Amino acid sequence: MSKQVVIIGAGPAGLTGAYELNKLGLRSTVLEADDVVGGISRTVNYRGYRFDIGGHRFFSKVPLINELWREILGEDFLDRPRMSRIFYNGKFFDYPLKAANALKNLGPIESMLVGLSYARAKVFPSRDEENFEQWVSNRFGHRLYSIFFKTYTEKVWGIPCTEISADWAAQRIKNLSLTEAVRNALFGSGKSRDGQVITTLIDSFHYPRFGPGQMWERCEKLVNESGNQCVRGVQADRIRHRNGRVEYVVGRSTNGEQIEFAGDHFISSMPIRELIHAFDPPPPDEVLRAADGLRYRDYLTVVLIVNREQMFPDNWIYIHSPEVMMGRIQNYKSWSPDMVPDPRKSSLGLEYFLWDKDDQWTWSDDRLIELGIQECERIKIIGRSEVEDGTVVRMRKAYPIYDQHYQENLAVVRRWLDTIVNIQCVGRNGQHRYNNQDHSMLTAVFAARNIVGERHDVWSVNVEKEYHEEAKVATPAAGERLVPARIIRPEPAAPVPSPDELIEAAFARLDPIALGTAVGTLTGLGLFMATAILLLQHGPRVGENLSLLSHYLLGYKASSWSGAFIGLVEAGIGGFILGYVIAWLHNIGLGRYVSMIRRRAVREEEKEILEKV
Numbered sequence: 209m210s211k212q213v214v215i216i217g218a219g220p221a222g223l224t225g226a227y228e229l230n231k232l233g234l235r236s237t238v239l240e241a242d243d244v245v246g247g248i249s250r251t252v253n254y255r256g257y258r259f260d261i262g263g264h265r266f267f268s269k270v271p272l273i274n275e276l277w278r279e280i281l282g283e284d285f286l287d288r289p290r291m292s293r294i295f296y297n298g299k300f301f302d303y304p305l306k307a308a309n310a311l312k313n314l315g316p317i318e319s320m321l322v323g324l325s326y327a328r329a330k331v332f333p334s335r336d337e338e339n340f341e342q343w344v345s346n347r348f349g350h351r352l353y354s355i356f357f358k359t360y361t362e363k364v365w366g367i368p369c370t371e372i373s374a375d376w377a378a379q380r381i382k383n384l385s386l387t388e389a390v391r392n393a394l395f396g397s398g399k400s401r402d403g404q405v406i407t408t409l410i411d412s413f414h415y416p417r418f419g420p421g422q423m424w425e426r427c428e429k430l431v432n433e434s435g436n437q438c439v440r441g442v443q444a445d446r447i448r449h450r451n452g453r454v455e456y457v458v459g460r461s462t463n464g465e466q467i468e469f470a471g472d473h474f475i476s477s478m479p480i481r482e483l484i485h486a487f488d489p490p491p492p493d494e495v496l497r498a499a500d501g502l503r504y505r506d507y508l509t510v511v512l513i514v515n516r517e518q519m520f521p522d523n524w525i526y527i528h529s530p531e532v533m534m535g536r537i538q539n540y541k542s543w544s545p546d547m548v549p550d551p552r553k554s555s556l557g558l559e560y561f562l563w564d565k566d567d568q569w570t571w572s573d574d575r576l577i578e579l580g581i582q583e584c585e586r587i588k589i590i591g592r593s594e595v596e597d598g599t600v601v602r603m604r605k606a607y608p609i610y611d612q613h614y615q616e617n618l619a620v621v622r623r624w625l626d627t628i629v630n631i632q633c634v635g636r637n638g639q640h641r642y643n644n645q646d647h648s649m650l651t652a653v654f655a656a657r658n659i660v661g662e663r664h665d666v667w668s669v670n671v672e673k674e675y676h677e678e679a680k681v682a683t684p685a686a687g688e689r690l691v692p693a694r695i696i697r698p699e700p701a702a703p704v705p706s707p708d709e710l711i712e713a714a715f716a717r718l719d720p721i722a723l724g725t726a727v728g729t730l731t732g733l734g735l736f737m738a739t740a741i742l743l744l745q746h747g748p749r750v751g752e753n754l755s756l757l758s759h760y761l762l763g764y765k766a767s768s769w770s771g772a773f774i775g776l777v778e779a780g781i782g783g784f785i786l787g788y789v790i791a792w793l794h795n796i797g798l799g800r801y802v803s804m805i806r807r808r809a810v811r812e813e814e815k816e817i818l819e820k821v
């Protein structure tokens with residue numbers, strides 16, 4: 209096929225797009241503004257010490273993505289144990305929190321206060337659940353919230369928890385995988401719908417031997433070797449379009465040279481705000497304003513090379529201590545021993561979540577390294593004398609912000625983009641969505657397949673309700689490569705059941721009136737028929753056994769038709785009461801069981817609450 213595709217950005221999304229297009233027999237050119245590939249998922253190499261932007265776990269519920277990772281990286285895709293704890297008040301707390309460990313570290317008085325505050329939240333929960341603080345306090349108590357959630361969340365997002373909407377918590381923490389948790393609690397298989405064993409994020413994850421960038425450097429190599437090209441150091445500056453089609457992208461190289469890249473199709477993983485501003489001629493003002501309303505949180509990491517063989521066993525530590533600015537510490541040697549060139553040394557990544565307008569963003573590297581050392585000393589993680597060297601990496605637009613206007617703004621932008629038929633937006637900032645690598649990649653796989661005539665909705669990946677695509681990925685026959693099934697647009701996607709719908713489907717409640725009527729009819733008619741048969745037989749010892757019922761049924765006689773009718777009515781009433789009570793008791797028991805299952809599922813979900821922040 210002769211279609212030429214231009215892809216903007218050589219992060220996970222852009223490179224996956226090129227890789228998939230190549231499989232489909234299409235040529236592509238990937239433009240990467242930076243001089244490295246991998247985007248936010250890159251590996252940085254400083255004097256042989258490797259580190260990444262935050263620590264990238266490779267974990268996906270989408271089989272297609274797991275297969276792609278293995279296919280690209282092969283043996284260097286390690287399975288790593290996971291450990292992470294919370295550091296607070298000079299102590300390490302197990303994470304997910306464990307009661308005994310938390311009690312020991314908090315001490316008897318604080319533990320008692322935490323317990324009282326928890327009890328208070330359960331008895332007198334805050335009626336309003338409008339913000340994150342109320343949402344978490346209602347579940348864990350205000351005191352536990354203050355210790356384990358407030359500081360870290362505010363460090364990450366830079367806004368008070370009272371200003372973060374509770375919907376955000378409910379969406380990120382509750383809805384995303386509660387359905388899966390409820391399904392597991394109900395059916396207990398430990399497997400997801402596609403039959404894959406669910407390894408929780410708690411136990412282990414995959415990681416490339418030399419950090420996430422190794423995956424993307426290797427992917428770039430495969431793309432280039434197959435006759436496509438990934439061009440580093442070229443920034444997509446302008447997107448020329450006419451009559452609803454993009455004609456070419458004007459790229460600017462690091463030395464200022466301008467190059468035009470023409471194509472039949474275009475895939476963009478650059479931040480959607482910048483994409484809108486790159487269109488030439490520009491979109492209407494209203495669209496430009498909406499794009500300007502999309503905001504991002506920036507991120508900076510100070511890496512310290514430490515003269516110590518073993519720091520701690522954790523991959524990372526959450527720093528909840530309010531007296532320091534850093535939010536987490538990554539211990540890269542625990543991610544993969546090969547991240548450190550000298551086994552006698554360790555390297556730590558101190559993570560700072562910032563706005564690029566913050567003072568610290570513009571501080572010199574030396575000043576930031578000094579800040580890092582001072583903060584480590586303050587919380588007694590390491591001593592100054594142990595630090596051998598350090599470096600700083602800044603990553604703008606690390607997190608797309610979900611504020612109260614982003615959905616409206618994105619809708620305006622998308623409506624306009626729909627008028628340009630040959631460009632598709634993929635990835636994290638490309639779609640302004642809080643996508644991890646797997647979802648970023650899946651959007652690109654969909655985009656590539658759309659170019660060959662399939663019809664996938666790239667915007668349906670990682671939508672709020674659930675992993676939509678999960679239901680659409682078929683389980684492969686042996687050796688067969690998984691492909692997401694087509695979405696035929698006019699057909700609405702199969703609705704994903706909510707946790708409550710799942711529970712309802714699994715445990716139908718009994719209707720007491722219906723069961724009462726059924727049992728009553730059965731017993732009343734049963735007795736009437738039995739009496740009638742005996743009466744019609746006219747035997748010498750008519751109804752000897754049935755007559756015993758006259759002890760219980762007032763006026764019942766097995767030897768007369770009037771008795772038969774009295775039996776019909778009384779046995780009917782008795783049967784109705786029996787059926788009604790059985791249904792009522794069944795429903796009470798079921799209610800208890802269901803709420804126990806729900807509580808267990810919610811507890812499982814809440815264990816990983818920090819990861820979802």
Ligand SMILES: Cc1cc2nc3c(=O)[nH]c(=O)nc-3n(C[C@H](O)[C@H](O)[C@H](O)COP(=O)(O)OP(=O)(O)OC[C@H]3O[C@@H](n4cnc5c(N)ncnc54)[C@H](O)[C@@H]3O)c2cc1C
Pocket residue numbers: 216217218219220221222239240241242244245246247248249261262263264265266267442443444445477478479482507606607634635636637638643644645646648
């Ligand atoms: C702190 C942190 C921790 C994370 N941890 C995990 C994790 O544990 N697991 C996980 O799976 N994911 C994690 N993620 C998310 C992951 O980094 C992203 O999902 C992924 O990198 C997004 O890929 P992308 O290709 O969409 O975008 P990016 O990675 O942002 O790549 C976009 C690329 O486009 C380039 N570009 C931008 N503008 C232009 C232009 N005009 N012209 C040319 N090129 C351009 C950029 O330089 C960049 O290389 C984490 C993210 C952060 C911030």
